[in-house]
Amino acid sequence: MSDTRYDLFTEEHDALRASVRDFVEREIRPHADEWEAQRDFPRTLYERVGELGLFGLKYEEEYGGSGPDLLADAIVTEEFTLCGSGGVAAGLGAHKDLGSYYVYRFGSDEQRKRWLSPSIRGELISALGVTEPGAGSDVASISTRAVRDGDGYVLNGQKAFITNGSKADYVVVAVRTGGEGYPGISLIVVDKDTPGFRTSRMKTVGWWTSHTGELFFDDCRVPAENLLGEEGKGFVYIMQNFQWERVVMALAAVAAADRTLEMGIEYAKNRNAFGRPLAKFQVWRHRFADMETEIHAARCLTYHALRKIVAGEDALREVSMAKWMATELDWKVSDEILQVHGGYGYMMEFPIQRAWRDARLGPIGGGTTEIMKEIIAKTYGL
Amino acid sequence: MPAAVATTFFTAEHEALRASIRAFVERELAPHAEQWEADGNFPDWVFEKMGAAGLLGLSYPEEYGGSGGDYISTLVLKEEMARCGSGGVGMAIAVQTDMATPPIFKFGTEAQKQEYLVPAIKGTKIACLGITEPNAGSDVANIETVAVRDGSDWVVNGRKIFITNGVRAHYCTLVARTDKPSGYHGFSLFIVPTNTPGWQVTRRLDKLGMHSSDTAEIVMEDMRLPGEALLGEEGRGFYQIMWELQGERLVAAAGAVSGSQLLFDRCLQYAKERKAFGKPIGQFQTMAHRLAEMASEIAAARELVYDAVWKFNKGEYPVKEISMCKLYTGIVVNKIANDAMQIFGGAAYLMDVPVQRAWRDSRLMRIGGGADEVMREILSKMRGL
Numbered sequence: 185m186s187d188t189r190y191d192l193f194t195e196e197h198d199a200l201r202a203s204v205r206d207f208v209e210r211e212i213r214p215h216a217d218e219w220e221a222q223r224d225f226p227r228t229l230y231e232r233v234g235e236l237g238l239f240g241l242k243y244e245e246e247y248g249g250s251g252p253d254l255l256a257d258a259i260v261t262e263e264f265t266l267c268g269s270g271g272v273a274a275g276l277g278a279h280k281d282l283g284s285y286y287v288y289r290f291g292s293d294e295q296r297k298r299w300l301s302p303s304i305r306g307e308l309i310s311a312l313g314v315t316e317p318g319a320g321s322d323v324a325s326i327s328t329r330a331v332r333d334g335d336g337y338v339l340n341g342q343k344a345f346i347t348n349g350s351k352a353d354y355v356v357v358a359v360r361t362g363g364e365g366y367p368g369i370s371l372i373v374v375d376k377d378t379p380g381f382r383t384s385r386m387k388t389v390g391w392w393t394s395h396t397g398e399l400f401f402d403d404c405r406v407p408a409e410n411l412l413g414e415e416g417k418g419f420v421y422i423m424q425n426f427q428w429e430r431v432v433m434a435l436a437a438v439a440a441a442d443r444t445l446e447m448g449i450e451y452a453k454n455r456n457a458f459g460r461p462l463a464k465f466q467v468w469r470h471r472f473a474d475m476e477t478e479i480h481a482a483r484c485l486t487y488h489a490l491r492k493i494v495a496g497e498d499a500l501r502e503v504s505m506a507k508w509m510a511t512e513l514d515w516k517v518s519d520e521i522l523q524v525h526g527g528y529g530y531m532m533e534f535p536i537q538r539a540w541r542d543a544r545l546g547p548i549g550g551g552t553t554e555i556m557k558e559i560i561a562k563t564y565g566l
Numbered sequence: 567m568p569a570a571v572a573t574t575f576f577t578a579e580h581e582a583l584r585a586s587i588r589a590f591v592e593r594e595l596a597p598h599a600e601q602w603e604a605d606g607n608f609p610d611w612v613f614e615k616m617g618a619a620g621l622l623g624l625s626y627p628e629e630y631g632g633s634g635g636d637y638i639s640t641l642v643l644k645e646e647m648a649r650c651g652s653g654g655v656g657m658a659i660a661v662q663t664d665m666a667t668p669p670i671f672k673f674g675t676e677a678q679k680q681e682y683l684v685p686a687i688k689g690t691k692i693a694c695l696g697i698t699e700p701n702a703g704s705d706v707a708n709i710e711t712v713a714v715r716d717g718s719d720w721v722v723n724g725r726k727i728f729i730t731n732g733v734r735a736h737y738c739t740l741v742a743r744t745d746k747p748s749g750y751h752g753f754s755l756f757i758v759p760t761n762t763p764g765w766q767v768t769r770r771l772d773k774l775g776m777h778s779s780d781t782a783e784i785v786m787e788d789m790r791l792p793g794e795a796l797l798g799e800e801g802r803g804f805y806q807i808m809w810e811l812q813g814e815r816l817v818a819a820a821g822a823v824s825g826s827q828l829l830f831d832r833c834l835q836y837a838k839e840r841k842a843f844g845k846p847i848g849q850f851q852t853m854a855h856r857l858a859e860m861a862s863e864i865a866a867a868r869e870l871v872y873d874a875v876w877k878f879n880k881g882e883y884p885v886k887e888i889s890m891c892k893l894y895t896g897i898v899v900n901k902i903a904n905d906a907m908q909i910f911g912g913a914a915y916l917m918d919v920p921v922q923r924a925w926r927d928s929r930l931m932r933i934g935g936g937a938d939e940v941m942r943e944i945l946s947k948m949r950g951l
Contacts, residue, residue, distance in 0.1 A: 187569055187570065188570050188571065188572035189568065189569040189571060190571075190572045190574075190575045191876075192571060194568045196568070255571070452951075464951070469942070469946035469951045470939070470942040470946065472945075472946055472949065472951060473893070473941070473942035473943075473945035473946045473949075474893075474942065476890070477890040477893050477894050477945065480870060480873075480887070480890055481866040481867065481869070481870040481890070481894050482866060484866065484869035484870045484872070484873045485862075485865055485866040485869045485870075487869070488573075488865070488869045488872075491571055491572075491573050492573050494571045495570065495571050495572070495573045497573055501861075502865065505861070505862040505865050505866070508862065509862050509863075509866055554855070556858075557855040557858035557859065558855075558858075560858035560861060560862065561854035561855065561857060561858045564834055564857065564858075564861065565838065566834075566837070566838070566848045566849070566854040566857060566858075
């Protein structure tokens with residue numbers, strides 16, 4: 185034990201958390217309502233986050249980072265979640281943990297300098313394009329095709345539900361370069377202005393401020409040097425980063441559920457019914473206690489998964505458990521807190537409806553609850 | 567550079583301890599489980615044998631016969647005791663190691679430690695804890711047993727109920743009211759040898775589960791105790807018992823997780839072996855997903871307990887986290903046990919299949935040591951509600 189520590193976060197981490205929280209409170213939260221109304225948030229926020237170094241915590245200095253420290257990066261995820269708009273957190277997160285992280289994990293030094301470094305500075309916005317209208321968690325079935333042609337690839341196909349898709353400067357796209365099934369898949373970076381590539385924005389139930397896009401490739405020609413890693417390894421790369429994506433979603437869900445519960449308790453303390461605050465009714469006090477307990481249990485499970493990832497151990501089972509439990513819990517807590525708000529909970533002027541809509545994506549995105557249970561069952565030989 | 571992150575707090579020493587406890591439990595205890603359940607009791611030699619093996623004092627200092635280990639050692643014992651096959655045995659041992667004796671170690675005089683703690687660690691004296699009464703359980707402040715000063719002595723009158731180990735205990739760590747009007751400050755702890763005149767075991771209670779453990783109803787009638795029977799400071803009993811309850815709840819939670827895991831392992835094996843409609847039942851998607859849910863809930867419960875154990879081991883007093891552990895693990899173990907009943911189907915409903923025993927035994931977890939509702943009261947009060 186002497187050369188390792190069991191306490192996950194250090195004092196430096198705590199200091200980082202305090203400063204990120206302060207930034208979020210001062211520079212994001214006050215704009216949340218306005219940005220929700222606009223269904224968008226400014227690009228300058230990426231630059232501001234980049235300026236503060238918060239996109240660079242898991243990267244070495246040579247790329248403009250200050251890490252590598254995955255735990256510091258996890259703290260940023262937790263704190264961004266508290267910004268008051270699920271879409272802003274998602275838009276920042278998809279850039280931080282998907283698009284640009286793929287370039288780092290699977291790209292060459294040259295590719296890192298070209299796409300990752302400006303992403304760390306917040307000058308380029310990234311997205312990851314895997315899901316298609318007919319293939320989500322079933323990644324091996326994607327049909328967007330990239331055919332080798334001289335010194336490039338020609339892409340044809342369509343992607344759907346891509347966070348940042350209609351806003352990103354570049355997208356890491358999963359394409360079929362080979363035959364059927366998982367060995368035929370590769371990753372290719374497509375810059376926004378590439379001829380034959382266009383996007384459109386989809387309307388979503390929640391995450392209003394984030395751009396959820398459809399991507400269309402019509403004879404879209406991309407240079408061969410945009411291939412990330414090896415041809416045919418795309419499926420493996422996607423499976424690898426799924427673990428990070430899912431633990432990030434679990435971290436965010438725990439943080440969101442915690443904030444939503446706090447919102448509900450504050451409301452219940454101030455709303456009187458039958459001559460006393462709602463928070464003094466035993467049924468609500470006990471429901472709050474149950475939620476607080478379940479949130480802490482989900483946090484402990486999620487930290488366990490994170491701990492294993494940071495230590496470099498296989499965390500497939502733990503991550504899958506944390507992802508479904510935390511996101512389902514966030515959804516359940518949001519629904520309970522909507523209930524404590526009564527009629528006001530149904531009004532668009534109260535923030536709980538937003539938390540409720542935003543939370544619903546958790547059990548769907550990044551692999552559904554059902555997919556998580558399939559994975560867990562498989563790890564037990566079922 | 568800070569040290570690298572560890573994925574566990576168990577050291578090689580803890581794992582060696584685990585292996586030796588597991589071997590002991592499987593060799594000395596598990597083979598007798600059926601018999602002890604049928605007898606409604608287990609023999610006193612279990613305490614002596616466990617004492618001789620050093621298992622009753624893992625976290626107590628060596629000067630009292632303990633092993634001087636940390637709290638993680640206690641966690642290891644509790645986790646491994648779940649393998650003995652009978653919830654009542656684990657509970658009786660936990661009363662000895664983590665409920666009746668910690669107040670003596672923490673608040674007792676040197677003479678009291680020599681007289682009561684040392685033999686409890688050896689297993690030659692069996693201890694019980696006397697809190698609950700017919701009209702006061704978690705509502706400790708409502709205790710009616712009264713100890714009145716008479717010269718340098720105390721005279722005690724009252725009743726206690728649901729007292730684990732109470733039928734055969736050599737002594738009881740007792741809570742009594744010593745000053746009627748002063749509320750929380752009016753309670754004190756005593757150590758009562760059970761051969762004291764006036765101490766009577768009036769009933770051995772018949773229970774739904776935990777069959778191998780004895781549970782007593784006690785009446786104390788003009789029971790005279792010497793002044794030195796007082797444990798700790800007069801008037802501090804309420805606070806001392808609130809302290810004791812934290813350790814009690816945490817080991818109970820650890821046991822619930824461990825019991826849940828054993829049930830899950832059994833279910834998984836059964837789901838792979840038992841066939842229906844031409845394939846193992848575990849190959850049906852709803853069954854596979856149910857098992858995935860069970861495994862996830864147990865993992866969350868375990869990490870919740872480990873978080874509290876780690877804090878407790880560092881010397882913190884995490885009442886909130888421990889209350890959460892007690893509440894959450896109680897609900898989880900009951901759900902897992904009920905899931906196990908469903909997975910085993912008709913076989914589970916037969917008394918000679920052990921799943922039903924775990925199902926009956928685990929039901930106590932949501933009642934004993936503070937009911938679910940009491941945990942929720944504590945948690946909501948701590949949040950200012």
